[in-house]
Amino acid sequence: MNKNEKINWDELGFDYIKTDYRYISTWKDGNWNEGTLTKDNMITISESSTALHYGQQCFEGLKAYRTKDGTIQLFRPNRNASRMNDSCDKLLMPEIPNDKFIDACMQVVKANERFVPPYGTGGTLYIRPFIIGVGDNIGVKPAPEYIFSVFCLPVGPYFKGGLTPVNFMISDYDRAAPYGTGQQKAGGNYAASLQAHKIASDRGFADCIFLDPSTHTKIDEAGAANFFGITKDNKFVTPISSSILPSITKYSLLELAKDYLHLETVEEDVLLDDLDRFKEAGACGTAAVITPIGGIEYKDKLHVFHSETEVGPITKKLYETLVGIQFGDIEGPEGWIYKVN
Incomplete structure (x- = not known):
């Protein structure tokens, strides 16, 4: 330039x-x-x-x-x-x-x-x-x-429109093998996701949800980002798996949800058949920051969380807290910020 x-x-x-x-x-x-x-x-x-x-x-x-x-x-x-x-x-x-x-x-x-x-x-x-x-x-x-x-x-924002809910679909494909390189930020994982992403995009979805490669019953990742959900009893839940990239944004949100929003936080299996427990859901990562998930298509039915058009209040508060720390408007935990002199 x-x-x-x-x-x-x-x-x-x-x-x-x-x-x-x-x-x-x-x-x-x-x-x-x-x-x-x-x-x-x-x-x-x-x-x-x-x-x-x-x-x-x-x-x-x-x-x-x-x-x-x-x-x-x-x-x-x-x-x-x-x-x-x-x-x-x-x-x-x-x-x-x-x-x-x-x-x-x-x-x-x-x-x-x-x-x-x-x-x-x-x-x-x-x-x-x-x-x-x-x-x-x-x-x-x-x-x-x-x-x-x-x-x-x-x-600018990874998903166009900024902090607005988008819909995802369940993919039939795997992005990583059990005990393979899913926990590493290796290019092959992303190459393996391209076809699934194109199918989702062609069908009008922002991206796809990848399931655990062993049983295809649990959520692993949301496209190139990590998944989180807010339960109806206000727990911040994120999947645990040997195939998930350990997102720095996700682990930051786990701390912020616990210490700033005073929510209970859990890393555990997120079963597809148990989506009704969540009142809000989102995808998170460095590029995406937080992208609210309006709904997930599963078995030809769109499961809607908080709303397809409005951001849930806890997701919004998490976003504002994280971004506030990143841009210096909110004091973050010790050691999170490195000044460029």
Whole structure:
């Protein structure tokens, strides 16, 4: 993007925009190099890289927020660093020291400060760290070299319309295998979800609900986000499964529901045949933040929660609390906010 081009902050979607700088570091002979910022958004790798053939790669997603006084801050980047290292451990890739991960994100945000949307627009700077296996290799084994990179772009709401209820349908497909890579932020999980998402979108739904791959009786994830429900006796419930990505937003909401809204919180099985226990439901994640679920189509019938047009009061309060902390309007728990100096 040309420096003279102006961004319409109010019309941002969730689309790629080339920003000024990105960070890149390489791993070879057992060590990561220091890493550097570059203007080049293209990567040249060997045609035999494991990332291309065997899916040896993972990524993260986090955001930078501009507060009312103009300060820029990150939300719990240490948790993203830890989750990326969990993915690396599972996929036999070298871990990124937490300090290196956070420093890389900070460097990228500072170098692209002009792309951080103004306070009040609802926009954020989305940060995408990733690791890919590269180098000359054709056997099914870990790569000899790796690239760790971080880029960023300004984004608006993941689902158009912001905090408005949307409907989901139950998918017949699985996004991950039992005891597979469902708990890792690996690209293969997302590739496996594309067909199911297209079917849902073609039928007029925002996305699909993935069930547990073993029995297809319990909710695992809501598209590329985690699911939560508010029961009629005011419990915040979210599924527990070996196939669910441990969402940083979800675990933040579990704390906020308990400590700020004084709700009982539970991680447990969410059975499809027991949806009547919920008066509100939503999908949550870094990109989606909180997306209220109006209804879920199950057995050719739309099960509606609070409303198809209005946000439930507890979901709304959770959203306002989370976003208030992220944008600096509400004081969050200790250690959640990292200032970009």
